[in-house]
Amino acid sequence: MQSHICTACGTQYPPSERPAETCTICQDERQFVPVGGQGWTTLERLGIAHCNAYRQHEPNLIGIGTQPVFAIGQRALLIVTAEGNVLWDCISLLDAATITLLKALGGLKAIAISHPHFYTTMEEWARAFEVPVYVNSADRKWVMRPHARLRFWDGPTHELAPGITLIRCGGHFAGGSALHWAHGASGRGVLLSSDMATVNMDRKSFTFMRSYPNMIPLSASQVRAIAAAVEPFRFDRVYSHFFDRMIATGAKEILRSSVVRYVAAVQGAYDAN
Ligand SMILES: [Zn+2]
Ligand SMILES: [Zn+2]
Numbered sequence: 458m459q460s461h462i463c464t465a466c467g468t469q470y471p472p473s474e475r476p477a478e479t480c481t482i483c484q485d486e487r488q489f490v491p492v493g494g495q496g497w498t499t500l501e502r503l504g505i506a507h508c509n510a511y512r513q514h515e516p517n518l519i520g521i522g523t524q525p526v527f528a529i530g531q532r533a534l535l536i537v538t539a540e541g542n543v544l545w546d547c548i549s550l551l552d553a554a555t556i557t558l559l560k561a562l563g564g565l566k567a568i569a570i571s572h573p574h575f576y577t578t579m580e581e582w583a584r585a586f587e588v589p590v591y592v593n594s595a596d597r598k599w600v601m602r603p604h605a606r607l608r609f610w611d612g613p614t615h616e617l618a619p620g621i622t623l624i625r626c627g628g629h630f631a632g633g634s635a636l637h638w639a640h641g642a643s644g645r646g647v648l649l650s651s652d653m654a655t656v657n658m659d660r661k662s663f664t665f666m667r668s669y670p671n672m673i674p675l676s677a678s679q680v681r682a683i684a685a686a687v688e689p690f691r692f693d694r695v696y697s698h699f700f701d702r703m704i705a706t707g708a709k710e711i712l713r714s715s716v717v718r719y720v721a722a723v724q725g726a727y728d729a730n
Contacts, residue, residue: 460602462503462578464496465489467528467549469578471602481601482573487629487668500551500578503527509548509555512700518641520700523550531575531698534649535559536638540618541566545636545649546698547590549577556585567591567617571651572630573599575698580604591617593625593632613686624690626653626683628665628675637690642706646692654683654712656697656704663695663715677720684716 461476462469468482476497483490507527512520514534522532527549534545542565559565568583569591570576576599579590583606592600594609615623620639627633633653641647650656654663665680667673695708704711718726 459499460578461497462499462549463528464498465491465528466574467577468573468601469500469549469580482599486671486673488574489670500549500581503550504552507550509550509552511558514696514703515642515694518638518647518696520696521548521555522700523548528577529574531651532700533575534696535562536621536641537562538618538621538640543617543621543636544568544582544586546571546575546651547577547579547582548575551578551581551585559586564588569617569623569634569636571635571649571653571698572596572633575651576600576602580606583607591615591623593623593634595625595627595632596630597632599630622690624686626650626686628679628683629653629667635687637687637692639691642692642694645694645706646690648687648690648692648695648708648712650687650695651698654687654695654697654715656695656702660702660704661711662718663712665716665719674723677723680716680719684713687712 458472460469460472463480466482466488482488507523510524517537519535520532533548536543547570565586565588567588573596580602583590589606589608591608591610594611622637624635626635635653636649638647665675667675693706696703
């Protein structure tokens with residue numbers, strides 16, 4: 458029996474003789490089945506033609522993403538701290554090099570994942586590093602491979618470690634979360650927003666969507682709720698979910714103005730243009 462991984466979203470399913478007919482995550486309106494049809498791989502097969510690449514975004518923050526790009530193409534983020542390391546978000550490919558490198562950096566104390574699109578092979582990571590995986594309880598039904606190390610958290614925030622706090626934003630998913638890292642950006646504060654607040658291609662603004670591939674917008678009230686959730690936290694820099702999506706400075710003010718623009722847009726500000 459093998460644990461099959463959906464090639465479109467990277468989600469791993471429990472061991473079975475044969476892969477399922479469909480992937481539950483990709484059947485949802487927030488994802489999609491590619492034009493070529495549902496495809497499956499395994500961790501072993503994925504590792505034959507792919508490997509992980511690493512980018513140190515700033516001291517104590519390392520991005521980990523698969524090359525060539527696999528499935529959605531997000532990169533995880535490793536936060537290195539004196540109290541233990543935290544992995545934010547997850548990717549499907551966990552290979553020997555990644556285990557060796559992360560263990561050499563002190564291993565992990567916890568994994569936290571923003572939303573179901575990035576649950577991927579979380580069970581494999583939790584087992585390899587013997588750590589809990591934190592996901593918001595509002596997204597419980599989207600866990601395709603339940604495991605004993607899963608920890609569902611509730612409420613508006615959850616402190617994982619000193620200066621590392623999960624923030625429930627909602628929007629893209631009901632339990633969709635961001636992570637605040639108080640010591641990041643030389644102490645000015647960092648928000649890891651995943652795609653709860655996506656850094657746009659111009660890297661000067663954010664957008665907020667229920668579905669990015671299918672372009673389903675959120676309501677004004679949902680987007681205001683995302684802004685309100687992160688407002689109490691001090692941050693100057695934001696890293697979104699891809700290697701190149703980050704705003705190095707002034708990100709809190711840019712997030713505020715992006716929310717104002719978004720709300721104006723859905724309320725008709727561009728109707729005359
Ligand atoms: Zn899928
Ligand atoms: Zn997503």
